Amino acid sequence: MNYKRITLLSGHYGSGKTNIAVNMALELKKQYERTAIADLDIVNPYFRTLDSKKELDEAGIELIVSQYANTNLDAPALPQNMYAIVHDKTLKTIVDVGGDDRGALALGRLSPMIWEEKNYDMFLVINYYRPLTRDIASLQEVRAEIEMAGRLPFTGIINNSNLASGTTAETVLASVDYAKEAEEKLGLPLVLTTIEERLYPQLEGKIENMFPMKLQKRPV
């Protein structure tokens, strides 16, 4: 994929932004030396970018994360170095924006600078199997709420339809029509469809613009 200087991932919470962000950062790092991943999530208490710290460190990816992520501090804390995303123009950053409009609120502080620089992509991550965004009208609602809170327009859609460990090739194929309808009704290009690595061979050639993903490790 051809990455802009800033790539933002946003969407309904639980749509899978963090997993995609980690995988994108690892891919981007192969193309570009100074790659960073930023976690702007102020909503989720568990399952954060930091869970993949070891892998990200080993790859030499710079971390822009709150020092309180994965601790017991239950406060909406942002990374102290979050302005590096907009000020350090030698960085290319994948930004994991928090879920829904509440999560996107933190983005509002950076969006005027991102908008001015005009070198960003913001992708709406969708998952057909999330019950509150199964119809296009709900998706439109989420999109509007995020754009209002984050003060930045989306530039594309990533289809991340999955059932976690229960995902099969059929699971992904059954989401294609939904993703196409989203593309048409929301007027945003469908940029990628994520595929868990183990399913890639079965789906090769069947779906356009596939993005193979490794899933983050979970404690149980």
Added chain:
Amino acid sequence: MADKVLMKGNEAIAEAAIQAGCRHYFGYPITPQTEIAAYMAKRMPKIGGTFLQAESEIAAINMVYGVSAAGKRVMTSSSSPGISLKSEGLSYLAGADLPALVVNCQRGGPGLGGIQPSQSDYFQATRGGGHGDYHMIVLAPSSVQEMAQLTIKGFELADEYRMTSMILADGTIGQMMEPVSFDFEIKEQIEKPWATTGTKMARKHNIVNSLYLNPEQLEVTNIERYKRYDIIKEKEAIAEEYLVDDADIIVAAFGIAARVSKNAVNQARAEGIKVGLIRPITLWPFPEKAFRKAAEHAKQIICVELSMGQMIEDVRLSTECKVPVSLCYRVGGMIPTPDQVYQAIVEAAKKGEK
């Protein structure tokens, strides 16, 4: 919603409650269960239900009391410190014999503790929590699918026995995402002739109350209530038994600890160690029979908990200390790894050889 969807455990509880006919939710946000309230806030207004963020946990549980007295299915949810605040209300619900569903998505304690998962409210849940002689039905899910399933069961049991059902989950099961299917058979709600719905001048008025002016009457009420508890103990205790029949070593664990333990049991079985797992699904009533039966052939029991050892007391009581019971634990928001449990099993197996 016949096909599978991907949900957080907390969301699965909320959706299952709606499908069980619950149209009244009262709560106050606290990590790691806030998704229940968030889901209700989105869904309830669309289906003619009530979502209300109360000014405190205490207010929320008393709103539950009110709706329950009016005969409607109602719930609240919180996490450990919030449940402590609700404890007075839980006691009043018990004293007035009112059905309700309460979720405790546990986090580390005591005090403000932390926001990471824990199982250290076992005593609080199974011994009642508030003041007075009473129990709640306590259900312990170990997957997102079970979060949904036990929520529906919880409402049904609460109505049947006129008491509170508590879903005793933990932060991890609340936050983790798994596929869920909602093709449940949901029983029709039973009549509640005791509810305060207005006499329409056709019957004597109903009273919902936990104050008894006369001590003799209060004594009788308590004794009658415990007769009901005896029926529940006899009929409603459930446990999952996994590879127990020939086991020399039994691992006892519920909820998230049982998931970790099952991996360890499989690993040890592959090494030829005769080990099985008993996973209590109801924590009250405790599945005593499953443990009593296993104690006839097992030589050791390992209790795996995210606490300093709470369920272990019920394991010892139900086996009447015939078998030595040891503890394998993590606390403070930490989760035992499958390897930690596996090592405990190996240790026990070595001890058994001596």
